Amino acid sequence: MNLEVHTQFLVVGAGPAGLGLASFLGQHGLGGLVVSKASGSADTPRAHSFNPFAFGTLLRNECMRDLGIEDQALQQSVRGHSFQSMRWSRSMIGEEYGKALGWAEHPSCIGNAFGITPCEYAEFSQSELEPLLVRYASHHNFNVRFFTELVSAQESGSDGAQTGYICTIRDNITQSTFQVRTQYLFGADGARSQVARVLDFKYISKPSGGKACNILIRADLASHMHEGRHAALHWILKPDGISFFGLVAHLRMVRPWNQWVLVGFGSNGSDPFEGLTPDSPELNNCIREVIRNEFVDIEILRMDHWTVRERVAETYSIDDTNVFVLGDAAHRHPPAFGLSSNTCVQDAYNLAEERQPVGAILVREANNGLLAQKDIWQSVGMFAATPEEGAEQLAKLSGPSDEGVAHREKVHDAMKRIEIELHSWGAAYNQWYESTAVYLADEEHGRPEIVGDPILQAQVTTYPGSRLPHAWLDIPTRRKKISTHDLAGKGAFCLFTGIGGGGWKEAAKNIANSTGVLINVYGIGYGLDDSDVNRDCHDNREVEERGCVLVRPDRFVAWRSKRLVSNCQGKPTRVLDSIFSIIQD
Template sequence: MTASKNEPSSSSSSLLHVNYLIIGTGPAGGSLAAFMASYGMKGLIISRDPSSADTPRAHITNMAAMDCFRDIGIDEECYKLGTQNNTMIHTRWCNTMAGLEYGRIYSWGNDPKRKGDYELASPSKMLDLPQTLLEPLLTRYATLNGFKCRWDTELLTFEQDENGVTATLLDKLSNTTFQVRSKYLFGADGARSKVVQHVEIPMIRRPSQGFAVNLLFQADLSHLMETRKGNLHWILQPDRENPEWGLSGCMRMVKPWFEWLCILLPAPNAPREVRSNEEYIQRIRELIGDESAEVKILGVSTWVINETVAEYYSKGNVFCLGDAVHRHPPTNGLGSNTCVQDAHNLAWKVNFVEKGLAGKELLGTYSIERQPVGLDVITQANASFRNQKEIVEVLGATEVTAEARMKVQKEIYAESPEGVARRERLSKAFRAANGEVHGLGIEMNQRYVSSAVYQADQGAMPAFTRDPLQYYHPTTYPGARLPHVWLGNHIPSKYISTIDLAGKGRFTLFTGIGGHYWKKAAEELSSETGVPIKAYSIGYGQDYKDIYLDWEGIRGVEDSGCVLVRPDYFVVWRSPRWEKDSASKLKQVLKSVLSLH
């Protein structure tokens, strides 16, 4: 019987076998494929689309994500493709791009009062790297190192058993279906994830904050930018009547200073509809403040302002990551960065289990560790978005009539008690927004609590002494990120970070003077178990010199103690000093965190 033109036909070829099947080539799926490929793992990554992303939705790339890319050596390519931080100096609120400015704040580590915090937190640098440029880089790395990639290929359904997953895929070019058998299936297929739906992972859904329209366009605004340098420009026009489908907007730099994304925010309860390109161009010109500006629309898309996270990230041999399990507005710039770190956490665990270096229970720690991070991220991103609404209200843009809006505008400049109160409220809202664009803490303060870290002998987790949203609190307490410290040779030469000594698919042990026994114990344990462990001593006359004595101040152990770090840069365990039973304790810890029985 012949299939109809609209119904896909089944392929007569045999079942295709791969080790790992990744659904989605976005920042989550692409990163997972790249990290797995760096460990020598081979698999298949598919996308239902004909190519990588055609719109630069995600773009802020923070240092935590860049450290992950640094682990596999693609960070320098990221810097070449992206736009450096010196173009991201400000976030502004204005009447038009060319006109009146209501206020501005420093952003993304450019505040002179915060630059040191960022430099101390990581060897990497923050940059603006749109996913249109990041995704091809990740896919290329993965396919050059063992993964295959298929475009125009859609997941239809799948079934899993104890030994793996059988997926039915649709080749959209030939309109034929075929099946793929894999050990694991990874759902990185975005906010409308078929994988999450099919495996029936429940979602925590908070009320949506509406929708927005993204307009990707070209316009040369370089003549404006010398005094307006920044990559986010919020535009409010309370002095005029604005269409409900584009009540306010945000101009986001894509490529300085000729490619932009205009994010249109409709009025509450406005219908979700697409307008004509002519209407969009006219609205963009109004927001720029130049009716004669040459504007070329490159793409139009809409998106829902979500506050949604999965209750858990995995079920059986199916693991989900990225927007499939956490969805939120772009405030705080946490989207693709969280996707990348999901992948970095998951990849090494799958690698160790597949090589027989860990028990399968290790895979259960992926959801235990990353789901609370996703919940924090969606909560904070939406809180920041609500603060943007506060700024809009204080400036009078939500008032119904032009008369009421202008009254508020005059009040801001008035020498009156009402004027004082209005200005104080506006200043408070701007300061709150500073937490959004200097959220170093939400980016780097993750503290994992799972069987993949050993905290039984560590006492209480140290409390945060400053705002955990804005400030990073480096510590070697197990479950925290390995602190970055610059090290060097005893004869001055190029610096190297503790981050650069860690990672690479292996465990890393740091010790100091008198800790040479740890190095011998790590070598013997690695030989016995097959688990790759690299040991370094830091201090006078050791492998590396503690150049600024920063490691001495942050290591949390004595000279002869040790700090053990996982392949994803998170501290596993630390011991205050070398003792007679330390070698057996190290073995106990390693077997515990890797679920080796």
């Protein structure tokens, strides 16, 4: 007899996207099954930099904050402004070509770091994130099975009032198969997604950008890492190197100062370490040359080869079905801009087709970021044909000639362009949605233009489809201030209003009584629920005191009314009816 399991939600893949989705569903009392072909959670650091907009909702910051596990994650994170920068040098402890200050370390970014979010950037490896999410999901109605893979899936047709999928699942321990009948199927199974393959998702792709290799190593460099060398990424460029000529390497600190990931890029887009094993003597010698220390003990723990991709799904779901892709199954790109796991988590937080344009922009900008790095490599001589030619080009950087001046200016300009990546608050923040889940009928004008570079400048607005602006609030009954983000989210709609906007509160109460749709209402102002202690809410709300802002459960603005209207009792009902088509006037 074939075993058949019934579940409402089947999540294929147990990375940040799949486990994040299971956690968010489980948070709201929903249950299901997660299966993963891997034998366990990530055993290498992989993705590492978390911006506030993923940390927040999932930790304490915007994504992780919603689950209530942000503090746990921050305790395991490496934090501090000096770990947000990037440096380039001839070796790990050698002469530097330059350094770029990033995120909250650069003076131009401080306003964003403390003004647009209650959260912070942190170095938090995927290998530490996933166990947190496994624990949360498995404690909140989801079973998580590793070493278990999807073989096939087909639409089951009508099942009473429901449609769904019949999936064949293989247990790779017992080599037995069983079937799962599920109402919803989610492909969070990475770049080689079986869900996407068997259900024929279509992708927009560009040619591969080359190959690379990650090497996880253990090496104690504490004696070399004075404060001036603290950075998130250390690019090692030695154009006159003989061993592995043309190698571009970067070292990323995993744990200070004894665990690292070395990422190697070869000449002409090749994998410099192809064919080598962790025991290869030349690999060990190469790492010593990169560090420039012949005596440090080096332990090579793992090698992972990978390909630079530029690929995004045409759609994140198939029309009239309950199947979705998210995370790397939906978009594949290099790690530039540090938005990989961040976007995976945000995909899970808002599983909707309106996310597709966000993924497309990310894929484009991440590849542009890698191209900007290549300009630096070329500027210092890494594309030279021989070590002698590389040494000659490198010597020009310290020469007094006009040619030397031109080369130094070229390196400077390339690093300034890289700073765009390290100051890209706009790329992380400016993710707005245009869909039927955003109500624009009351807007007198279109979305306001972003002033300046949209990659650098964060647009703080309550225009529908935008992120809820962060503002610190003071609640008399609490002993600490909280953010508007702390009031929103958690699976419920939220409505903000001010003095004189009490009619909106009554309207929300009537909706809850008649439909069961919960709308938490907060009055902000003197004598109301919360005090706008820093006046930030006043500056960013863009509606009158008697107006209102309706926020979706994912903390994006669904609708706003700039002023109190005569039909305020019926208006929110009509808005939600338009968004969901489930609430009747």
